[in-house]
Amino acid sequence: MSVLYDRVALIGLGLIASSMSHAMRRTGLTHEITGYAKSAETRQIARDLGLCDRVCDSAADAVAGADLVVLCVPVGAMAAVAAEIGPALKPGATVSDVGSVKRAVIDAVAPHLPDNVHFIPAHPIAGTEHSGPASGFAELFDDRFCIIVPVEGSDQAAVDQLTTLWRGMGSEVDVMEADHHDLVLSVTSHTPHLIAYTMVGVADDLSRVTDSEVIKFSAAGFRDFTRIAASDPVMWRDVFLNNKQATLQILGRFTEELFALQRAIRRDDGAHLEEYFTRTRAIRRSIIEAGQDTDAPDFGRSKVPGR
Amino acid sequence: MSVLYDRVALIGLGLIASSMSHAMRRTGLTHEITGYAKSAETRQIARDLGLCDRVCDSAADAVAGADLVVLCVPVGAMAAVAAEIGPALKPGATVSDVGSVKRAVIDAVAPHLPDNVHFIPAHPIAGTEHSGPASGFAELFDDRFCIIVPVEGSDQAAVDQLTTLWRGMGSEVDVMEADHHDLVLSVTSHTPHLIAYTMVGVADDLSRVTDSEVIKFSAAGFRDFTRIAASDPVMWRDVFLNNKQATLQILGRFTEELFALQRAIRRDDGAHLEEYFTRTRAIRRSIIEAGQDTDAPDFGRSKVPGR
Known part of the structure; x- marks a missing residue:
């Protein structure tokens, strides 16, 4: 070059x-x-x-x-x-x-x-x-x-x-274009970060579950949230303050969907849950096919045979 | 053995x-x-x-x-x-x-x-x-x-x-004990999965952002959610239907915290955001120290020099 x-x-x-x-x-x-x-x-x-x-x-x-x-x-x-x-x-x-x-x-x-x-x-x-x-x-x-x-x-x-x-x-x-960038990133980055920060904060704050329990059993899913919730606090503070409209808009959509799933749990609506969870699998597959992630189980974090 | x-x-x-x-x-x-x-x-x-x-x-x-x-x-x-x-x-x-x-x-x-x-x-x-x-x-x-x-x-x-x-x-x-197990796991596993499913569903559902854009720019954070949102739909449907009380309780805490952060964004309260994001970093460190994750940047997913 x-x-x-x-x-x-x-x-x-x-x-x-x-x-x-x-x-x-x-x-x-x-x-x-x-x-x-x-x-x-x-x-x-x-x-x-x-x-x-x-x-x-x-x-x-x-x-x-x-x-x-x-x-x-x-x-x-x-x-x-x-x-x-x-x-x-x-x-x-x-x-x-x-x-x-x-x-x-x-x-x-x-x-x-x-x-x-x-x-x-x-x-x-x-x-x-x-x-x-x-x-x-x-x-x-x-x-x-x-x-x-x-x-x-x-x-x-x-x-x-x-x-x-x-x-x-x-x-x-x-x-x-700038505004479209800010909307796309609020979906793929900013809102996911805010949600991850929130979940990690909730776990830290529960008196009936100790930090030690959270840490020991984090491999069950929580761990995936902690990586992005460990990102630079000042950088992220500025991101949210400076992409306020798009973040609040996507957060609104997020809570609307979350409440619908919460309602399905409360009302024992298994069909709604299963349909929703099946749909999200396809996105994961597309991300792997696009080369933006690896298909290694667990990201290859644990000892996994080569494949 | x-x-x-x-x-x-x-x-x-x-x-x-x-x-x-x-x-x-x-x-x-x-x-x-x-x-x-x-x-x-x-x-x-x-x-x-x-x-x-x-x-x-x-x-x-x-x-x-x-x-x-x-x-x-x-x-x-x-x-x-x-x-x-x-x-x-x-x-x-x-x-x-x-x-x-x-x-x-x-x-x-x-x-x-x-x-x-x-x-x-x-x-x-x-x-x-x-x-x-x-x-x-x-x-x-x-x-x-x-x-x-x-x-x-x-x-x-x-x-x-x-x-x-x-x-x-x-x-x-x-x-x-069984009930304590169900509470701990709702924090470290069940609620994080529900949230990840929700975020992936929201991204899939937005008309102003294409699936192709979501997939291309997923490395910015969203990708971490898609792994757990790709888990078996029937297994997870059953988890939520059978750990209803603990999941709804933790979801309540989660939305309370999320709304507080959302309010801080709307009101330009940078101090609240920075304090919150700083606190969550410590949990990440503890998980790595406990051997429940690797410290490799990006989980070693991309080409990273050995260290």
Whole structure:
């Protein structure tokens, strides 16, 4: 792969930024990576890991001269970072982000950018429950989707170049409109996270069932919820505050369905339950066929024979 | 390991029974395994796989002369199976089960058993989203808990022998009272499954988001729900119908908490969200420390460097 951007600046050095650094270096997509993180401790870890060619002590320093700037901070921090870097951006540079919400990021960032840069929001659909600069790895984006959300007037050549970068980091790329992105993600990500957080909180809070019992018997299903409920609290706080309408809409649908199932349980309506549970199996099969999960029983977590 | 029961009869030949067969044979815990399944197709698959030494065409035939009989059928089918095998049981035999609900199974099974057998309900906390006789494997119970639920008057020697069998199949064994079991499992298993089924159903049902979008972007969190929502529909229908009170109680707590989080989102109460999400992280850590899950990012589903 050839070099796509001479210099890339990563603002925020968590799981996504550190994985981008590894992924760009894997196939030589850039000559130089600069980085900045708000916390001095994170900057030091990034330096110790050699995550960037240069870790700078301000966001403005990190973006100076960069051909691509990627904002990898929590959604709630985007506006302040954009305001800080706006005056330091190189004319003609592309500014992108990796936020899980797109409409709010556009509203927060766009006003701070000069007219002579390209603003092209993006969202890689990849992650783990781990966070911080040491948690990244080059393969995070392999065979995962990255959604690019061009804004009005986005330059097609700049969009194409960013698309090529994400493909070079292993992703498949889709293009979507911001509001539709926020609705789709509220279904596939935001609401599931909120529900998982809720269930784990309920389990923690019951006086008649001890934490030790919850933990010992978690393999029965609960465990699957705890992985996503272990994700970064600040990132998720910002996601919900910034994708409020779609999240509340999907939550409304969710509670409506849950109440219907609850009523079926109360009224011994086994046919309703069985029909519902049968329908959901088909979705699981489609996800495996689409390569977005493995068919290994239990995700291969326990000792399972090779197959 | 020495032989614990000369002959073991498995009634119902799905994931749990087939895994028990593999696990008992792994260390020679029995001389002979007989089996029965209601469906002729399942019996034929079990014969083709050599899952049992003998697959019988009636449950009564399968239990004749067995020292241990394990009922591995959906909870709703337990009463009919118990009625059928009751007269055919060998005096002194132990009858156990693997049902996910214990009070309802005791009520359904106990009346059909003669006084000269030992009835010792049990519940291995292990499973995958796969079902049927071909889905079992010997390692399923390794390092997972099995809860034994002695009934009034259970013979201690018979309980000890069943405990030794489960340990021999790789499990750790806990003893619990039936109603407490049903409450604990409604928290760690039944309610999480219902919630996962609900979320997957909602996603399937939205007209503004296509199934194809849900599937493509499932890696963002939704995917974790689909595994448990792919579990056997009949088994789960029976679980909810037979653990109604505990499930409705935990669902009530769940919706109360969910509404509080929903209100925090609507009112921009970021502090409430962040505090809640921080608390749930600790539970995840405890589950990993207890060996009930792996710390591999993303469960090791994607290509992740060894660590």
